[in-house]
Amino acid sequence: MNQPVQHKSAGHAIVETLEAHGVKRVYVVPGESYLDVLDGLHDSSIETVICRHEGGAAYMAEADGKLLDVPGVAMVTRGPGAANAHVGLHTAWQDSTAMVLFVGLIPFEHREKEAFQEFDPKQWFESGAKRVMVLDHPNRASEIVAEAMFAASAGRPGPVVVGLPEDVIKEIVDGRVHPQIPVATGGMTVTDWKSLRDSLLESERPLFITGGNDWTDGAARELSKWLEEHSLPAAAEWRTEGTVPFDSPSYVGPIGYGRPKFSNDLMEDTDLIVFVGTVPGDVITSGFTGRQNWNQRNFIVTIDPSLRGRSGPISHQITAKPHSFVRDLIRMDLPVRDSWREWTSGLRKQQEEWSALPSSTPSEGQAKMATLMANLIERLPQDAMVTFGAGEHTNWAHRYFPTRQYASMISARNGSMGYSVPSAVAASLNYPDRVVVTIAGDGEFLMNGQELATAAQYGATPLVIVMDNQEYGTIRSHQEKDYPGRISGTQLKNPDFAKLAESFGGVGFRVENDADVPAAVEKALETVQNGETFALIHLIVEQRIKAF
Numbered sequence: 001m002n003q004p005v006q007h008k009s010a011g012h013a014i015v016e017t018l019e020a021h022g023v024k025r026v027y028v029v030p031g032e033s034y035l036d037v038l039d040g041l042h043d044s045s046i047e048t049v050i051c052r053h054e055g056g057a058a059y060m061a062e063a064d065g066k067l068l069d070v071p072g073v074a075m076v077t078r079g080p081g082a083a084n085a086h087v088g089l090h091t092a093w094q095d096s097t098a099m100v101l102f103v104g105l106i107p108f109e110h111r112e113k114e115a116f117q118e119f120d121p122k123q124w125f126e127s128g129a130k131r132v133m134v135l136d137h138p139n140r141a142s143e144i145v146a147e148a149m150f151a152a153s154a155g156r157p158g159p160v161v162v163g164l165p166e167d168v169i170k171e172i173v174d175g176r177v178h179p180q181i182p183v184a185t186g187g188m189t190v191t192d193w194k195s196l197r198d199s200l201l202e203s204e205r206p207l208f209i210t211g212g213n214d215w216t217d218g219a220a221r222e223l224s225k226w227l228e229e230h231s232l233p234a235a236a237e238w239r240t241e242g243t244v245p246f247d248s249p250s251y252v253g254p255i256g257y258g259r260p261k262f263s264n265d266l267m268e269d270t271d272l273i274v275f276v277g278t279v280p281g282d283v284i285t286s287g288f289t290g291r292q293n294w295n296q297r298n299f300i301v302t303i304d305p306s307l308r309g310r311s312g313p314i315s316h317q318i319t320a321k322p323h324s325f326v327r328d329l330i331r332m333d334l335p336v337r338d339s340w341r342e343w344t345s346g347l348r349k350q351q352e353e354w355s356a357l358p359s360s361t362p363s364e365g366q367a368k369m370a371t372l373m374a375n376l377i378e379r380l381p382q383d384a385m386v387t388f389g390a391g392e393h394t395n396w397a398h399r400y401f402p403t404r405q406y407a408s409m410i411s412a413r414n415g416s417m418g419y420s421v422p423s424a425v426a427a428s429l430n431y432p433d434r435v436v437v438t439i440a441g442d443g444e445f446l447m448n449g450q451e452l453a454t455a456a457q458y459g460a461t462p463l464v465i466v467m468d469n470q471e472y473g474t475i476r477s478h479q480e481k482d483y484p485g486r487i488s489g490t491q492l493k494n495p496d497f498a499k500l501a502e503s504f505g506g507v508g509f510r511v512e513n514d515a516d517v518p519a520a521v522e523k524a525l526e527t528v529q530n531g532e533t534f535a536l537i538h539l540i541v542e543q544r545i546k547a548f
Helices: 010-020 032-042 054-067 080-095 121-128 138-153 190-202 217-229 261-269 322-329 338-355 369-379 392-400 420-430 442-458 473-482 497-503 514-529
Strands: 025-028 047-050 072-076 099-105 131-134 159-165 206-210 234-237 251-255 272-276 298-301 316-318 385-388 409-411 436-441 463-468 507-511 535-540
Touching: 010 032, 010 138, 025 054, 025 420, 032 072, 032 099, 032 159, 047 442, 054 072, 054 080, 054 099, 054 409, 054 420, 054 442, 072 080, 080 099, 080 121, 080 159, 099 138, 121 131, 121 159, 131 138, 138 159, 190 272, 190 298, 190 316, 190 322, 206 217, 217 234, 217 322, 251 261, 251 338, 261 338, 272 322, 338 392, 369 392, 369 463, 369 514, 369 535, 385 392, 385 420, 392 436, 392 473, 409 420, 420 436, 420 442, 420 463, 436 442, 442 463, 442 497, 463 497, 463 514, 497 507, 497 535, 507 514, 514 535
Parallel strands: 025 047, 025 072, 072 099, 099 159, 131 159, 206 234, 206 272, 234 251, 272 298, 298 316, 385 409, 385 436, 436 463, 463 535, 507 535
Antiparallel strands: none
């Protein structure tokens, strides 16, 4: 049936198309270049979250792309606004996250005159976005939004940029909404199915590695059940823990930077790896050094036929998104081999020993992250989530945080700092009934900590932990290795983060002594679980104390 024609501006048509695609929230830093879209949002069902920096807005949209089944959406203005948002695009590109960034542009007739804040979006963004489109004709407004949402989700997910010239979006169009474009999800062919089955039956020490953001919670649960039924092990790609639950007898730990030794050895000890949702890239292979023997067997399950970013041998590619692969996999009933049981239980024992909580009893002297993690995790509900950016502080979550379902660990696999607070705000807004914890370093926190203002404005209630060791710890570690005894460019002097949190409208706890850790954790958790406001624990620790 044809839609009735309702004349409206192109900017309003853009908003209606986003509504039709299931977008519930957009993250914006406003600009005069896209006022008509902002006007369309005024009467829309879409919540407009006003952010304090374009980098924060882009990170929040990127986090939405990880958390939800529709692309995350951010809107920024031309020139400086677009430049500030670029960091979120790079995160979405390297993390394969579905995201659409709308950028207001100068009027069409002002191009090539070096107009105020003029830039070329294609030259700026094409090397790190799946598509860059500019709305040059108002009648294509709804179509281009539909194309952008499709392109962000189709194949290997990623970021899409849509440029909106200031004058074009004000033009009147017929207002018909372009329908959603279905996304192909692939699946196993008969040949794929038989090849994988035969390879598993021949294997003594198989391993599944899960990764990426393109899962569904149902598929994660079904895969976990199937793995447990067959006594098969699964490791998690760096910063994607929770696809197979932390407590599962099949979960054997993370694979990535700073991995434990037993996890690192897995890459060579296994005789078959099935990568699901990811590929053997730089981080998994420790800089393209692990799993490079061409006689080793690797099955790669990804919807991306180009296998972008992979290295090493490929025995077979299965072109499928994770949920389609799992749909077909669970029909595969295999006889369980004794070698599988022994292999998986041995790996699981090592993971359990490595992730066993330290003592929750405080020690004398300086506050310790080990004490905080022990007290925090003992009090967390089953569905708690964790977010973080980049730095040595993140390893405390990798080692101890109990990720029990898909999308319970939200992070930036491109090593982007400043991601912790914005991602926690997005997670809390999307899941207001869950406890959202973010672990930030002192250096990382100040890169986007101002988004606590956004948390306060929209009622987000994350628990923010700032591990303050007065340095950029990861870089210091590299420095000590390559230039021992020559500390340069890594030391920091910090404000009182607890008072800063209070100034934004939250509750802050400054903790210097280990004896004060349990009470601070208890009070902070009580604050966020009651939905009062966000809470921040400023934990002042010694330098060079690491999670592992």
